[in-house]
Amino acid sequence: MAARRQWWASILSLVATLALASVPLPDMIAPLRPDWVAVVLLYWSLMAPRHFSLMTAFWMGIALDTLTGALLGQNALALLVIVYLADKFHLRLRVFPLSQLAITVLLLLGLYEFILFWIDGMAGRTVPLIERWLPPLTGTLVWCAMYMLFDRREREAPARL
Amino acid sequence: MSAQGRTGAGFGRSGFSMGVRFLLLAIACIALMLLDRREQHLVKVRQALSLVVYPVRVAVDFPFSAWHSLNDTFAARDALIAENREFRRERLETESRLQRLEVLERENERLRALLDSTARVGSRALVAEILSVDLDPYRQRLDLNRGLVDDVFVGQALIDAQGVVGQVVRVGPLTSEAVLITDADHAVPVSINRNGLRTIAVGTGDSGRLRLPYLTNNADIVVGDLLISSGLGGVFPAGYPVGRVLEITRRPDQAFAEVVAEPSSSLDRDREVLLVWQEAEDEPAAAEPASEAAVAEAH
Secondary structure, eight states: OHHHHHHHHHHHHHHHHHHHHHSOOOTTTGGGOOOHHHHHHHHHHHHSTTTSOHHHHHHHHHHHHHHHTOOTTHHHHHHHHHHHHHHHHHHHHTTSOHHHHHHHHHHHHHHHHHHHHHHHHHTTOOOOSGGGGHHHHHHHHHHHHHHHHHOOHHHHSOOOO | OOTTTTSTTSSSOOSSOHHHHHHHHHHHHHHHHHHHHTSSTTHHHHHHHHHHSHHHHHHHHHHHHHHHHHHHHTOOHHHHHHHHHHHHHHHHHHHHHHHHHHHHHHHHHHHHHHHTOOOOOOEEEEEEEEEOOOOOTTSOEEEESOOGGGTOOTTOEEEOSSSEEEEEEEEOSSOEEEEETTSTTOEEEEEETTTOOEEEEEEOSSTTOEEETTOBTTOOOOTTOEEEEOOTTSSSOTTOEEEEEEEEEOOTTSSBOEEEEEESSOTTTOSEEEEEEEOOSSOHHHHHHHHHHHHHHHO
């Protein structure tokens, strides 16, 4: 019963993430929009790695591709890569203090953007380069906020150095 | 929740190790991208997927459309009366202009009959609402609330009250996706209304700007020239305003002038656009190359 409710909560949170990723923003702050799906999946794969699998990353990516009209598989591949890396190294990363975790997240989000950019380039689509740097930065801030809000583990056992 | 909470209950957990699963999924992604690249292999898959994400689109759009309808419901009486008066005045103006247009249309038909060329075809239009959904931030795209059920097709032209807006690039069952004329990957065949000079207007990625990169330094173009769709290429119906020339830079050391134009339609303010069906009688495209050849001969 509890597991079932949790399953529904997961689905709802993922759908809400997709909605966040496509809610219209004013032109002024639109370039600052974090990559919501990547941020949320990274949070789960670092904090509760067995909660969402690679399959979730794949389907979320496909949904995002459909929603944003990107090449089918583009976001899916980028999400797969960062979720795989986060999942693989989460044991090593979880002992990091927040500052180092934030740098790791920034690097992973940067990698995500880079893969998207690379695929755009190979597919011959013209995209600006400079604005690509902003979403990983805002995404990292959002990730840290989520960490401070939701992570109970830290309060129970302050294993910081 | 704890890390070892529910190992077996995830989505699609299989017996493979993590690395193998990652590789398989990554290969699947690459295969999808290769198939999707040419746009036609995955049309059915795309349509099915767009139906799956339809609820998300509607949910995101809902607060915005609700706000609009609320605004309509509670609009003040004075504002409505003022608006109504404005519309009446506009209608009068438009109708008087339309009378002249009808005479001109008749005349045009007669002249075309004399020249033995195909008549301009009538067109059908349908109002489509733009869904308030942000698509790829780096591209100028729109989501429309019309799809296959309304006979929308890929390559269909989109106009608004002021001019050409864009064209449909992908059609789902209930929604469709359009690209604006200002998208960096989009180009419209245009002609200059004043002298019929043909060229191509290319998008810049900025919703207030178009470029005309294929005009030589001595081309007859001045600031303020109206660009209309030329109908070449067969996507956009001929004769709709596309933009107005904003600035021209002629550099003696360059073969081509740098011409910037401003789109006529209010691309980033629209909430509704018109989908146009050109009812093709005899292919109008067949007549165009002939006239182009005539122009080339005249030169």
